[in-house]
Amino acid sequence: MSPSLLPWFLVVQRLGIALLTLVIVSFAVFFATELLPGDVAEILLGQAATPEAVAGLRAAMGLDEPALSRFVGWLVGLAQGDLGTSYVNNMEVVELIAGRLGNSLRLAGVTTLLSVPVALSLGIGAAMYRGSLFDRMVSVLTISVISVPEFMVATLAVLIFAVWLDWLPALSYGADVSSIGAMLKAYAMPVITLSCVISAQMIRMTRAAVIETLNTPYVEMALLKGASRRRMVLIHALPNALGPIANAVALSVSYLVGGVIIVETIFNYPGVAKLMVDAVSTRDLPLIQSCAMIFCVSYLSLITLADLIAILSNPRLR
Amino acid sequence: MTKTPTNWTLRDDAMVEQMIRRGASRRDLLKMLMSSGIAASVGGSLLLRADAAVASTPVTGGTLKAAGWSSSTADTLDPAKASLSTDYVRCCAFYNRLTFLDEAGQVQMELAESVSSDDAQTWEVKLKSGVTFHDGKTLAAEDVVFSLKRHLDEAVGSKVNSIAKQMTEISKVDDLTVKIVLAAPNADLPTILALHHFMILADGTSDFSTANGTGAFICEAFEPGVRSIAVKNPNYFKGQGAYLDSFEFFGIPDNNARVNALLSGDIQYAASVNPRSSRLLDGNDSVATLVSTSGNYTNLNIRKDLNPGQAEGFIEGMKYLLNREAIQKSAFRGFAEIANDQPVSPANRYHNPNVKPRDFDPERAKSLFDKAGLLGVEIPVVASDAATASVDMATILQQSGSEIGMNLKVDRVPSDGYWSNYWLKAPVHFGNINPRPTPDILFSLLYSSDAPWNESQYKSEKFDSLLVEARGALDEERRTAIYWEMQEMVANEAGTAIPVYISNMDAFSAKLGGLKPNPLGGMMGYAFAEYVWLNA
Numbered sequence: 001m002s003p004s005l006l007p008w009f010l011v012v013q014r015l016g017i018a019l020l021t022l023v024i025v026s027f028a029v030f031f032a033t034e035l036l037p038g039d040v041a042e043i044l045l046g047q048a049a050t051p052e053a054v055a056g057l058r059a060a061m062g063l064d065e066p067a068l069s070r071f072v073g074w075l076v077g078l079a080q081g082d083l084g085t086s087y088v089n090n091m092e093v094v095e096l097i098a099g100r101l102g103n104s105l106r107l108a109g110v111t112t113l114l115s116v117p118v119a120l121s122l123g124i125g126a127a128m129y130r131g132s133l134f135d136r137m138v139s140v141l142t143i144s145v146i147s148v149p150e151f152m153v154a155t156l157a158v159l160i161f162a163v164w165l166d167w168l169p170a171l172s173y174g175a176d177v178s179s180i181g182a183m184l185k186a187y188a189m190p191v192i193t194l195s196c197v198i199s200a201q202m203i204r205m206t207r208a209a210v211i212e213t214l215n216t217p218y219v220e221m222a223l224l225k226g227a228s229r230r231r232m233v234l235i236h237a238l239p240n241a242l243g244p245i246a247n248a249v250a251l252s253v254s255y256l257v258g259g260v261i262i263v264e265t266i267f268n269y270p271g272v273a274k275l276m277v278d279a280v281s282t283r284d285l286p287l288i289q290s291c292a293m294i295f296c297v298s299y300l301s302l303i304t305l306a307d308l309i310a311i312l313s314n315p316r317l318r
Numbered sequence: 319m320t321k322t323p324t325n326w327t328l329r330d331d332a333m334v335e336q337m338i339r340r341g342a343s344r345r346d347l348l349k350m351l352m353s354s355g356i357a358a359s360v361g362g363s364l365l366l367r368a369d370a371a372v373a374s375t376p377v378t379g380g381t382l383k384a385a386g387w388s389s390s391t392a393d394t395l396d397p398a399k400a401s402l403s404t405d406y407v408r409c410c411a412f413y414n415r416l417t418f419l420d421e422a423g424q425v426q427m428e429l430a431e432s433v434s435s436d437d438a439q440t441w442e443v444k445l446k447s448g449v450t451f452h453d454g455k456t457l458a459a460e461d462v463v464f465s466l467k468r469h470l471d472e473a474v475g476s477k478v479n480s481i482a483k484q485m486t487e488i489s490k491v492d493d494l495t496v497k498i499v500l501a502a503p504n505a506d507l508p509t510i511l512a513l514h515h516f517m518i519l520a521d522g523t524s525d526f527s528t529a530n531g532t533g534a535f536i537c538e539a540f541e542p543g544v545r546s547i548a549v550k551n552p553n554y555f556k557g558q559g560a561y562l563d564s565f566e567f568f569g570i571p572d573n574n575a576r577v578n579a580l581l582s583g584d585i586q587y588a589a590s591v592n593p594r595s596s597r598l599l600d601g602n603d604s605v606a607t608l609v610s611t612s613g614n615y616t617n618l619n620i621r622k623d624l625n626p627g628q629a630e631g632f633i634e635g636m637k638y639l640l641n642r643e644a645i646q647k648s649a650f651r652g653f654a655e656i657a658n659d660q661p662v663s664p665a666n667r668y669h670n671p672n673v674k675p676r677d678f679d680p681e682r683a684k685s686l687f688d689k690a691g692l693l694g695v696e697i698p699v700v701a702s703d704a705a706t707a708s709v710d711m712a713t714i715l716q717q718s719g720s721e722i723g724m725n726l727k728v729d730r731v732p733s734d735g736y737w738s739n740y741w742l743k744a745p746v747h748f749g750n751i752n753p754r755p756t757p758d759i760l761f762s763l764l765y766s767s768d769a770p771w772n773e774s775q776y777k778s779e780k781f782d783s784l785l786v787e788a789r790g791a792l793d794e795e796r797r798t799a800i801y802w803e804m805q806e807m808v809a810n811e812a813g814t815a816i817p818v819y820i821s822n823m824d825a826f827s828a829k830l831g832g833l834k835p836n837p838l839g840g841m842m843g844y845a846f847a848e849y850v851w852l853n854a
Contacts (some may be wrong), residue, residue: 041475043392044392044399044401044475045475045477052472053472053475053479053480055472056472056473057472057473057475059472059473060472060473060475086391088391088392089391089392089393089394089526089542090526091527091542096391096542099541099544100544155574155575155578158574158575158578158582159578162578162579162581162582162584163578163581163582166582166583169582169584170575170578170579170581170582170584171570171575171579171584171585265571265572265575266572266574266575267575268385268568268570268575268579270541270543270544274543275391275543278390278391278392278543279391281390282390282391282392284391284392287391
């Protein structure tokens with residue numbers, strides 16, 4: 001194969017693997033849900049679940065078909081762009097997800113915009129001035145933020161800023177968002193809480209990656225040639241550390257789509273994480289599957305994007 | 319500023335208010351306060367405060383934001399499927415029932431003009447005239463027939479399918495009259511029709527993405543798992559209509575988040591607040607609480623057909639070994655009323671006050687256990703977080719046991735699967751029962767010989783025949799006498815020890831007026847939206 005085609009071959013390979021992963025995940029999620037005790041008919045009826053009532057409701061909902069044929073049916077629908085209908089409230093899954101996914105993406109977007117630049121500059125700065133007071137302060141800070149669980153950060157933030165000081169609303173959704181100021185207020189606490197959670201990881205990874213390249217012979221060469229510390233880090237070391245940094249950022253950001261259940265709960269923010277938890281507790285398969293697909297797609301695309309950046313930024317692969 | 323004695327808490331305020339609502343005179347209250355060591359002058363000012371809370375004049379207008387404790391995509395506007403408080407609140411705002419229970423537990427007419435019968439088997443329901451649905455349609459007999467009949471259709475998945483099955487014929491007599499024939503006489507039908515599931519829908523309703531009812535509020539927005547927005551119905555059939563202009567309801571499942579939202583003023587009503595948060599609310603003038611005890615309880619079940627429950631005297635001994643006061647004070651932090659080992663709570667109009675709770679008497683328990691030959695034998699007691707506070711209760715029981723040489727072993731098991739694996743099955747275990755509106759439902763569900771949830775395997779022919787007799791008795795005095803006797807039988811003979819009825823505490827902004835406790839549950843039996851107002 002000619003060397004100029006190699007990166008594109010790698011890209012296509014990555015995309016193929018991503019698609020295969022999606023199918024495997026949907027299969028795994030479907031059968032894991034089937035293994036859970038109780039089905040949607042029993043859960044809907046609750047204490048009133050007499051055997052006849054359950055059988056009647058199952059038949060009415062089409063749950064008496066074999067599991068495999070229901071799975072294939074759903075997969076065929078998905079291929080045609082139809083996510084199906086929720087078992088629990090008969091609404092289109094698309095309709096249920098649309099608003100909530102928007103909320104989740106908005107929160108994730110704002111958090112990313114805030115935390116990625118801050119985390120990268122702190123990480124690079126700490127690497128540049130390794131061993132200095134600044135570096136040690138950043139390290140101590142990140143370690144302490146990693147060690148404090150997010151429900152603690154969130155609850156304390158609510159107590160201090162909403163209950164005692166009365167600066168910010170305790171709930172992010174349903175609060176007044178009619179003006180830019182009010183919207184900033186509503187988003188402030190969840191965004192700060194989430195930034196604390198994801199920044200720490202990014203700062204540490206960035207610092208480690210930059211320091212590693214700073215120890216390589218070509219950076220030493222640049223130093224001997226008389227390059228300034230800034231030039232040495234930004235021009236010589238950073239491009240070579242881009243791959244691992246992109247991976248760390250992708251991992252942290254992918255958490256923002258599906259993993260923020262605690263923040264959604266405490267700030268009463270209706271996002272997709274809470275939707276997925278609801279769906280699992282009611283055994284609402286079409287909704288579980290669709291949420292799982294969304295998490296999987298967002299995770300895979302971020303990771304694939306990070307891989308692409310790593311491949312394209314590496315001259316040996318380019 | 320009123321003078322307040324030390325240790326006086328919101329709970330005590332709520333208690334005084336409740337006593338006034340139940341009709342206690344000023345003299346009774348002062349006597350009670352004095353007996354607990356509160357000076358007359360201070361007592362007087364406390365009563366003034368409680369009086370003011372009870373008797374303020376309604377104000378119209380305003381938007382109420384209220385939060386319940388549960389919300390998910392399973393939220394529904396279909397009353398037949400309603401399963402959680404969140405659904406009940408919405409259904410009460412948008413729809414009406416034929417009858418409802420007032421704060422004294424008495425049946426009142428809502429959409430029905432009258433519900434009557436000569437033999438408790440064939441019933442005639444007369445409807446109010448001139449009631450309209452939100453879409454303008456006038457309420458007629460067809461709507462009632464449709465609304466009741468859908469509970470019999472298995473495809474609907476109704477929660478009250480088994481209760482509705484006794485209605486063998488539901489038919490229209492004329493435009494405003496419906497005939498209901500029961501399989502067997504049941505004088506409780508007017509109370510059964512007050513269940514939240516029997517809300518009246520317009521004939522043929524099948525779309526529940528919005529609600530078309532006759533209720534005090536019109537549904538403006540409903541997103542399951544997110545929120546609902548209701549606006550005042552200007553054509554409500556009850557004269558005054560709702561006081562609020564609009565009413566937003568959503569769920570905040572996390573207790574702390576709910577309390578914080580109330581304290582920061584983002585919401586005006588936080589339903590079912592954990593007693594642990596009461597300290598946070600005490601001493602805060604901008605919030606008030608509503609304590610309702612509606613008959614929810616966690617009970618100790620001892621199966622009479624297995625060891626050790628078979629041994630003569632063991633069950634009675636355990637009932638004496640339960641330190642009810644300690645359970646009330648430490649397991650529930652005072653938010654509970656001491657119970658007398660039978661399921662009909664004081665909130666129910668058939669409660670028998672003559673059945674006294676057993677005293678905590680370890681010596682008597684000891685002699686009973688000794689006679690049963692069980693002193694010193696290790697007996698496992700199964701408890702789980704699934705049954706509210708049962709682990710605390712089991713620990714208190716174990717402590718009392720160890721003092722008299724009784725070797726009880728607390729067997730703490732996981733919540734997941736508790737109801738299918740341990741409840742009703744283990745020889746000594748805990749259960750948790752939600753309030754039910756009538757003694758008949760409680761006894762047929764829990765204590766008759768063929769009861770599906772006969773927790774202690776209590777069997778008594780006399781009890782079974784009394785149950786059938788009371789069900790068909792239209793004479794209120796006779797029914798009360800029978801239910802009182804049955805409560806006595808359960809308290810003395812069954813293997814279920816019920817130490818306390820658990821109270822529910824709702825917290826709300828002090829600006830909110832018009833709230834009263836209701837026997838159907840917290841939030842005024844979930845119907846508060848229609849009756850409350852916001853003071854400026």
